[in-house]
Amino acid sequence: MSAEPDVLEEVTPELVRRVEAALAEDGIAEVEALLAGLSAAGQASILEQVADPERERLVELLKRDLDPETLVELDEEVRETVLDQLDSKDIAAAAREMETDDAAAILEELPEAERREVLAELPARDRAEIESALAYEEDTAGRLMQRSLVKVPDGWTVGEVIDHCREATDLPDDVYDIFVVDPSGRLKGSVPLGRMLRTKRPVPILDIVDPDIPSVPTSAGQEEVAHLFRDKNLVSCPVVDERGRLQGVIMVDDVVDVIDEEAEEDLLKMGGVGHDDMHAAPVRTARQRALWLLVNLATAILASLVIGQFEHSIEKIVALAVLMPIVASMGGNAGTQTVTVAVRALAMGELTAANALRFVAKEATVGGLNGIIFALIMGTAVVAWYGDWRLGAVIGAALVCNLIAAALAGALIPLTLKRAGVDPAVSSTVFLTTVTDVIGFLAFLGLATAFLL
Amino acid sequence: MSAEPDVLEEVTPELVRRVEAALAEDGIAEVEALLAGLSAAGQASILEQVADPERERLVELLKRDLDPETLVELDEEVRETVLDQLDSKDIAAAAREMETDDAAAILEELPEAERREVLAELPARDRAEIESALAYEEDTAGRLMQRSLVKVPDGWTVGEVIDHCREATDLPDDVYDIFVVDPSGRLKGSVPLGRMLRTKRPVPILDIVDPDIPSVPTSAGQEEVAHLFRDKNLVSCPVVDERGRLQGVIMVDDVVDVIDEEAEEDLLKMGGVGHDDMHAAPVRTARQRALWLLVNLATAILASLVIGQFEHSIEKIVALAVLMPIVASMGGNAGTQTVTVAVRALAMGELTAANALRFVAKEATVGGLNGIIFALIMGTAVVAWYGDWRLGAVIGAALVCNLIAAALAGALIPLTLKRAGVDPAVSSTVFLTTVTDVIGFLAFLGLATAFLL
Numbered sequence: 001m002s003a004e005p006d007v008l009e010e011v012t013p014e015l016v017r018r019v020e021a022a023l024a025e026d027g028i029a030e031v032e033a034l035l036a037g038l039s040a041a042g043q044a045s046i047l048e049q050v051a052d053p054e055r056e057r058l059v060e061l062l063k064r065d066l067d068p069e070t071l072v073e074l075d076e077e078v079r080e081t082v083l084d085q086l087d088s089k090d091i092a093a094a095a096r097e098m099e100t101d102d103a104a105a106i107l108e109e110l111p112e113a114e115r116r117e118v119l120a121e122l123p124a125r126d127r128a129e130i131e132s133a134l135a136y137e138e139d140t141a142g143r144l145m146q147r148s149l150v151k152v153p154d155g156w157t158v159g160e161v162i163d164h165c166r167e168a169t170d171l172p173d174d175v176y177d178i179f180v181v182d183p184s185g186r187l188k189g190s191v192p193l194g195r196m197l198r199t200k201r202p203v204p205i206l207d208i209v210d211p212d213i214p215s216v217p218t219s220a221g222q223e224e225v226a227h228l229f230r231d232k233n234l235v236s237c238p239v240v241d242e243r244g245r246l247q248g249v250i251m252v253d254d255v256v257d258v259i260d261e262e263a264e265e266d267l268l269k270m271g272g273v274g275h276d277d278m279h280a281a282p283v284r285t286a287r288q289r290a291l292w293l294l295v296n297l298a299t300a301i302l303a304s305l306v307i308g309q310f311e312h313s314i315e316k317i318v319a320l321a322v323l324m325p326i327v328a329s330m331g332g333n334a335g336t337q338t339v340t341v342a343v344r345a346l347a348m349g350e351l352t353a354a355n356a357l358r359f360v361a362k363e364a365t366v367g368g369l370n371g372i373i374f375a376l377i378m379g380t381a382v383v384a385w386y387g388d389w390r391l392g393a394v395i396g397a398a399l400v401c402n403l404i405a406a407a408l409a410g411a412l413i414p415l416t417l418k419r420a421g422v423d424p425a426v427s428s429t430v431f432l433t434t435v436t437d438v439i440g441f442l443a444f445l446g447l448a449t450a451f452l453l
Numbered sequence: 454m455s456a457e458p459d460v461l462e463e464v465t466p467e468l469v470r471r472v473e474a475a476l477a478e479d480g481i482a483e484v485e486a487l488l489a490g491l492s493a494a495g496q497a498s499i500l501e502q503v504a505d506p507e508r509e510r511l512v513e514l515l516k517r518d519l520d521p522e523t524l525v526e527l528d529e530e531v532r533e534t535v536l537d538q539l540d541s542k543d544i545a546a547a548a549r550e551m552e553t554d555d556a557a558a559i560l561e562e563l564p565e566a567e568r569r570e571v572l573a574e575l576p577a578r579d580r581a582e583i584e585s586a587l588a589y590e591e592d593t594a595g596r597l598m599q600r601s602l603v604k605v606p607d608g609w610t611v612g613e614v615i616d617h618c619r620e621a622t623d624l625p626d627d628v629y630d631i632f633v634v635d636p637s638g639r640l641k642g643s644v645p646l647g648r649m650l651r652t653k654r655p656v657p658i659l660d661i662v663d664p665d666i667p668s669v670p671t672s673a674g675q676e677e678v679a680h681l682f683r684d685k686n687l688v689s690c691p692v693v694d695e696r697g698r699l700q701g702v703i704m705v706d707d708v709v710d711v712i713d714e715e716a717e718e719d720l721l722k723m724g725g726v727g728h729d730d731m732h733a734a735p736v737r738t739a740r741q742r743a744l745w746l747l748v749n750l751a752t753a754i755l756a757s758l759v760i761g762q763f764e765h766s767i768e769k770i771v772a773l774a775v776l777m778p779i780v781a782s783m784g785g786n787a788g789t790q791t792v793t794v795a796v797r798a799l800a801m802g803e804l805t806a807a808n809a810l811r812f813v814a815k816e817a818t819v820g821g822l823n824g825i826i827f828a829l830i831m832g833t834a835v836v837a838w839y840g841d842w843r844l845g846a847v848i849g850a851a852l853v854c855n856l857i858a859a860a861l862a863g864a865l866i867p868l869t870l871k872r873a874g875v876d877p878a879v880s881s882t883v884f885l886t887t888v889t890d891v892i893g894f895l896a897f898l899g900l901a902t903a904f905l906l
Contacts, residue, residue: 016807041684231494233706263716271793321774340724354469
């Protein structure tokens with residue numbers, strides 16, 4: 001047995017190109033040969049990378065025996081186009097083989113009418129499970145959990161539990177914990193499979209149960225669930241209803257997806273792009289991004305209006321126009337550093353009301369220190385460049401002002417947004433550049449007007 | 454049993470304040486009462502949030518019976534200061550109770566001499582395990598793996614394996630798979646515990662083994678390991694040496710830490726800050742960030758030099774100075790959108806040589822589309838503002854140029870850095886703003902000089 005390649009090695013650019021070429025020439029047998037032995041993630045990766053007309057052909061080809069996991073692994077935007085090509089029967093066949101949470105996530109993407117068609121194609125039991133999953137709000141524990149788990153009454157012995165496991169034929173392989181419930185279905189604790197294996201058969205299961213295991217209510221948000229898994233290093237976590245009755249279990253691999261999703265969202269939001277950006281059509285991408293650019297345009301125009309107030313000074317000393325972008329840009333970059341740290345620390349729960357004041361004070365200190373350093377550097381450079389020490393002093397003073405303003409804004413904006421219930425990742429940078437541009441131009445041009453004219 | 458609170462609910466700002474107040478007044482009993490019942494992650498969170506002199510006192514207090522998990526959970530920067538306060542005996546006592554990978558990670562942070570002292574305090578077996586973990590390079594599978602696992606010869610029956618598990622007293626609870634090895638120690642496959650439980654005792658273990666399980670070599674990078682866990686939805690993954698012999702196992706909770714770490718690094722690098730930024734002292738933070746600001750200063754000066762070439766034009770039409778930051782800023786923002794998508798897609802393996810050209814073409818299209826939209830908006834605004842349709846045409850043309858340039862740069866810079874083996878998250882934005890500032894000022898001032906003077 002050798003190390004299995006991961007998807008990055010499995011799906012080489014070369015392979016994608018060969019698949020595309022074979023599809024273009026309708027070489028069905030060749031495509032099948034190329035795809036044979038690929039994992040579901042690998043197939044999904046191919047589907048994501050293949051260009052549009054070829055993708056359609058590829059879906060036609062894979063349709064007959066599409067691995068349901070491939071659908072699960074697909075990027076949302078690409079999945080939408082693939083689902084468009086499948087009829088309700090195909091989708092229902094795939095959904096039957098998925099875990100409930102995955103099937104629910106995919107069915108939710110369908111238009112109402114088609115979803116009902118697909119549900120009608122499913123056997124009653126699967127339909128009921130998926131429908132009850134869909135009843136929970138998106139991005140909650142209820143939606144994330146799977147229903148297949150081993151739950152045993154608290155009166156059983158280890159032997160009875162083992163026999164039960166032996167008899168149940170539909171138990172999934174990825175069972176790691178046995179859950180113990182009281183007669184009304186309330187969770188009493190769990191027993192790791194390994195511990196049960198090491199225990200003698202006559203021992204009551206209650207003797208070896210962990211009563212203090214973490215659990216989450218069905219209504220818990222997925223971010224909260226991810227925090228819990230992280231903090232407690234969990235592999236699985238039971239989900240209970242408002243009366244403490246066991247409803248399902250969340251497995252860590254679903255949480256890994258959540259963590260990836262949240263990290264991606266933070267990163268993409270800070271860059272002003274949507275999460276489906278990569279695979280969306282150009283016009284759609286342009287429209288989505290235009291909104292963000294429009295907000296930034298407003299900021300830029302505001303900064304322009306500030307400059308406009310000093311046209312007279314610029315006319316007299318044109319060097320001001322040459323130097324002013326430096327002051328604004330240094331403020332913007334320093335402020336972005338602070339915002340980045342604040343956004344991440346807020347997301348990880350490291351920045352809270354308890355240390356917020358200390359954080360702001362530290363950032364202001366850092367801003368002041370770097371303000372002085374760059375005031376000295378730029379001041380000297382300007383004196384050397386223009387031979388005017390007063391111009392050097394003005395740019396130095398403006399830099400100190402703007403870097404302190406940037407630090408304060410960079411720390412206070414995310415904190416304020418968070419307190420207001422707005423995601424600080426989304427809009428912090430717009431507000432920040434507004435502050436650093438306005439203060440940057442105002443400080444530099446204002447000081448210049450006061451002292452140089 | 455009720456849902457256990459996660460660390461964010463457990464460690465309220467109020468609690469941190471009360472701990473700080475109690476520490477300030479040396480109310481040892483009160484501090485102990487406040488901390489009683491906190492999880493290790495909760496204790497770590499308190500240590501991270503408490504201010505500096507109080508933190509020292511808190512460590513003194515916790516020292517006597519410090520939960521080793523608390524050390525593991527601590528942020529690196531804070532952990533360093535805590536370790537400074539502990540002597541080798543304390544650290545050795547804590548290390549003994551940790552998993553090998555955690556102990557190795559902590560020992561590595563110690564100065565050489567102290568590390569040797571701590572190792573000397575450890576029992577021979579623990580020492581040997583930690584030393585062999587330290588022999589692997591940082592951030593590799595060898596370092597990530599733990600050594601405690603269940604491995605059985607391929608000739609055994611299910612019954613023999615179960616008896617072996619029953620007899621082994623030092624088996625950890627978090628065993629989920631039994632690994633089967635041949636006489637020379639090479640991995641032959643694994644059996645999920647749940648499956649073994651459902652199989653009759655006389656069945657040979659080889660009959661129920663999964664032979665095609667993924668495994669990684671000890672030298673695999675942690676990012677690669679994280680990809681594998683993601684793609685295959687793994688809970689654990691065996692680690693083998695170059696001859697295929699089983700060396701250890703990586704558990705998913707360690708991978709969750711890696712995923713968090715990588716996501717954090719990407720985000721922080723794009724913002725130009727180090728990973729220990731939040732908890733570092735102001736002077737240290739200022740020094741680390743100054744480097745990044747210095748690089749940005751060079752970019753800003755370059756842009757200034759471009760403006761300097763057009764002093765004459767600005768003197769004649771001062772409106773140019775007022776409007777030019779808008780062109781540069783729109784380019785910078787549009788380019789950042791492209792860079793963000795590219796960096797994330799590169800990291801997730803969605804952007805490869807196979808679709809790079811298509812990505813660049815799409816981005817250029819998006820840039821062109823949004824360039825035209827904002828050219829119309831800004832052109833109209835300028836005509837209304839200054840009553841000069843030629844100035845409006847110039848700013849419009851400059852915006853189209855710069856947004857296309859931003860799209861091309863935003864796509865090509867990360868791709869080129871990746872190909873050159875440089876992390877695209879780190880330096881893409883600097884190169885990008887250099888391009889968007891230079892092209893922005895050049896296009897706008899150049900076109901203005903050509904057509905308006």
